[in-house]
Amino acid sequence: MISSKQFTSGLATFAGAWTLARREIRDQMRDWRILTPIILLTLFFPLLMNFTARQAVDFVERYGAPVIGDRLIPFLLMVVGFFPISISLVIALESFAGERERLSLEPLLATPLSDSQLYIGKLIASMVPPLSAAYLGIVVYLTGLYFRIGWTPTVSLLLQVVALTTVQALVMVSGAVVISSQTTSVRAANLLASFIIIPVAQLIIGESLIMFWGRYYILWWIVLAQSLIAIVLIRIGLRLFNREELLGNELDVFDVRWVGRTFWNAFKGGAGSIGDWYRGVLGRSLRSIRIPIGITFSLLVLGFFAGFRYASVFTLPPELFEWQASRDEFAEALRRFGMLSAAGWVKIFLINLRAVGIATLLGLFTLGVLGEILLMAPIAIIGYLAGNIYLAGQDPLLLLSGLVAPHGILEIPAALLAGGAILQLGMAAISLPKGSSLGEGWIKAAAEWVRIMLGLVIPLLVAAAALEVFVTPRIALWVLSGS
């Protein structure tokens, strides 16, 4: 529950933010470079889409494919909403970087407006005009369609498109304001905008496919996911917002020596020897990632049981699990893969290392989420196979004890540690100490990641690969053949 004090404080924050937003919105309304595209996209573009929809419907009906027209009209509705909000990205990228370039930032920072009021004010100012244009465009498009072909959307579809348009604008703007507050020029902000444009473009393609496929309910999940992303981005923005750095000139400067020094100091953690480092520093790192490790472990359990459950949905033929019959093929496959040889050891280790590397890269851009999913996918597959073995009337423990446990005893802890470190690294941007810069926070999180990898994960993976190549195959053959 929100207390009355929190409510009053929230209102006061909004009032200050609105003061700033109102000024900016008025200012935008005086800028023809913003007004012209907004007017065109609000009035001309929806009418063009009306015309397109009419032509498309007429064309496809001639060939007896009205479903294409049925799907095209909602898709164009989404496009009509999206195009005006693309302007919000430009406005938001310019928000702080532009003020800095025009040297108008300092008087603004000297006002009693709080950091959150400044940030939220910029956010609102970047969203309101393009979003209003988008809603108006939707109204124009729908009105035109109604009069041309008598089409009206369902309430659900209309709500979906309005919600999608709104959260997309919020995601783009919150991301762009973060970028703008972390760069010293509009040019630099524009260069970094590809971090927003590319994912949003992919998202629009995905949404289009979903709409043409007619699976509109999935759009609600997209709305939910984007809302969560927007919340995370706003939190990042508020966390990173720093009056001091906004006035600095060093945000864009890549100082290799500083990066190296910051990384090395964080990596070394003040240890005087390797022994100190292992005992003290690595111990500290482990303690600092105990929550991410806990989350990873929960995902592991969840993944296994989800896989196990899906075995009943997508069941494999039971004959696949007649081990006696396939023993020779299995042994041959193991030999082909290089099992029981040093080459196989290296190969397995490199595969695992590559998986951790890819998971880290994916985790970096997804707050650790995709990294976790990638690392836990094999566990879900193991659960799925165990479920199928169970359904085939055999004991799933055979699989677990013969194929997983011998090397899993080291590989699973390595995966848990790697997952925890990746989650920590991915979340670095939203869990920075207040006042820390993004760069500094990331370098320290990267140092922690390297520490866990070098100190624990890689040694565990080397040993796990040895077990997997030299021990697991023998036990597997012995256990599965029952000999």
Place this chain on the structure above:
Amino acid sequence: MIITRDLTKRFGDFTAVNRVNIKVKAGEILAILGPNGAGKTTTIRMLASILKPTSGQVVVSGYDSVSHSQEIRRLTGLLTEHHGLYTRMKAHDYLRFFGQSYGMGADQIRARAEMLLERYGLGEAVDLRLGQYSKGMRQKLALVRALLHDPSVLLLDEPTSAMDPSSAHLVRNSIDDLRRSDRAIIVCTHNLFEAEALADWIAIIRRGEIIAMDSTDQLKRRLLGNPVMELRVASALDGVLDLMPEGVRTLASGVNWIRYEVEDPGRINPIVIRTMIEAGIPIVTLAEVERSLEDLYLRVVENGRGEVVR
């Protein structure tokens, strides 16, 4: 009203401001002088609670700049080095925005804005977009912005740098008025005449450190030596030099003039005059030789260290 204690600001390895201690009471003006990059603007930004000190403390009207930054910003009027106006706006819109940011009511903003705009000669420019303003007009509007919420503390970075002489004179007079109405004022300037004319205290900052601080007269005395007097007479000074009283150190002389240094002119000069009269030498003029703040500034900045008194 404004107190700093060992105020220090570092950007990475670079120390922009190092252990600065200043104290400005209500009704006083401190002028901060220093070469470009000396740390003046960084100091001002810390005083305005825009930058946080790396160490040390700023206290403005009893508020600490870190724990009560919003209160300090509310009490402070800051004229920034760059005016940074919103060029598509008009003066009243612009001032309304800043007034609202400071929590002022609409009527109060209108009344203050109209009064200040008239006072600084901008009353006839209110219908122009700020982008159409001249450089001096922009600076005056920026000053109006800084004064709009009637702040008790004023931090002015180069307040007259872009103004014509009459506007600069107007602004200097108004700063003087503000001092008389009990504001604590800090002025950063390269204009030494302005500093001398306005300031009760002068601080010279170099490489982030205050290397000299005192009243203008005291600084001159400490750093340039005792006052120098020049006596001009109507006839030749032959033999008169020997009659000069104790405490006079002759620096130079000509046929009918003498320049001397004296520690206490109020006591010694009447004796000199009496001596001349008794010797029957008609005096034409006796005046202090003007020593500018510029001499002082150059000496302190070039030598590196003066004397911090406050």
